[in-house]
Amino acid sequence: MCSVDKGRKVHTFYGSYETRMWNDEVDIHYFDKKRGGKYFLRKCADEAEYQNLIFNSSLVNSNQVDIWLKGGWSIARELCLYTYLFNKPISNNTVEKFFEMKKFDEDIFEEIVFLDKEIFEPYWRSSTLSLFDTLRSCRETSLYTYKQGKGLLAYAIVGLTMRSSFLQRFAVHPNIQRSGLGSSMLENILEDMYKKKMISIKLNTQSDNVVAQNLYKNKGFSLSNQKLFVMESE
Numbered sequence: 701m702c703s704v705d706k707g708r709k710v711h712t713f714y715g716s717y718e719t720r721m722w723n724d725e726v727d728i729h730y731f732d733k734k735r736g737g738k739y740f741l742r743k744c745a746d747e748a749e750y751q752n753l754i755f756n757s758s759l760v761n762s763n764q765v766d767i768w769l770k771g772g773w774s775i776a777r778e779l780c781l782y783t784y785l786f787n788k789p790i791s792n793n794t795v796e797k798f799f800e801m802k803k804f805d806e807d808i809f810e811e812i813v814f815l816d817k818e819i820f821e822p823y824w825r826s827s828t829l830s831l832f833d834t835l836r837s838c839r840e841t842s843l844y845t846y847k848q849g850k851g852l853l854a855y856a857i858v859g860l861t862m863r864s865s866f867l868q869r870f871a872v873h874p875n876i877q878r879s880g881l882g883s884s885m886l887e888n889i890l891e892d893m894y895k896k897k898m899i900s901i902k903l904n905t906q907s908d909n910v911v912a913q914n915l916y917k918n919k920g921f922s923l924s925n926q927k928l929f930v931m932e933s934e
Contacts, residue, residue, distance in 0.1 A: 717734055720830075722827075733757065738768075761929075779929070782903050803841070804835055812855060867902070870885075
């Protein structure tokens with residue numbers, strides 16, 4: 701029922717999902733459930749085991765985890781959710797903008813994939829397929845970049861859906877971390893979203909990424925009681 705190929709859509713009587721490789725670094729298949737309950741999830745987990753595959757899900761809200769656990773899946777990763785509300789003017793201490801902001805498109809994919817290898821552990825790195833999913837996930841997607849010469853050293857991807865925005869990716873090369881660049885880029889993003897009359901901007905980060913969490917708290921983000929999870933077929 702649930703045989704898997706890159707970029708494949710699977711439809712059955714019990715449910716449907718889309719799948720692709722998680723990225724180019726780990727032997728895991730991304731699993732984005734479109735419909736189906738615990739019976740369907742159990743069938744998919746069994747089929748993955750039969751084919752000697754590992755499924756990792758798209759992000760699952762904490763109030764939806766129970767159905768996955770009952771379907772035979774386990775928690776692979778836990779993420780914290782942060783929200784910034786644009787209910788007052790932005791206090792921006794940035795003197796100068798160092799970043800280019802443009803519409804996110806496929807022309808930058810190769811540079812992002814290359815930079816991610818310098819920043820993230822293999823599990824969290826982007827691939828062409830995952831970036832394409834990011835591109836199509838929102839009505840409008842903007843890309844912020846910082847370069848020295850021709851080299852990309854930092855980037856942020858922000859998606860807009862109606863009046864809500866999402867910081868989907870945020871990365872700074874280790875050589876320039878703790879220089880204030882990330883803080884400055886985040887301030888610019890908040891200012892731009894305020895000018896676009898967004899109600900809020902949300903982001904998620906790993907539960908053990910204390911440095912990133914401190915940055916978000918210092919900029920006025922609030923930690924949600926809700927968590928996000930990546931589920932794994934056993």
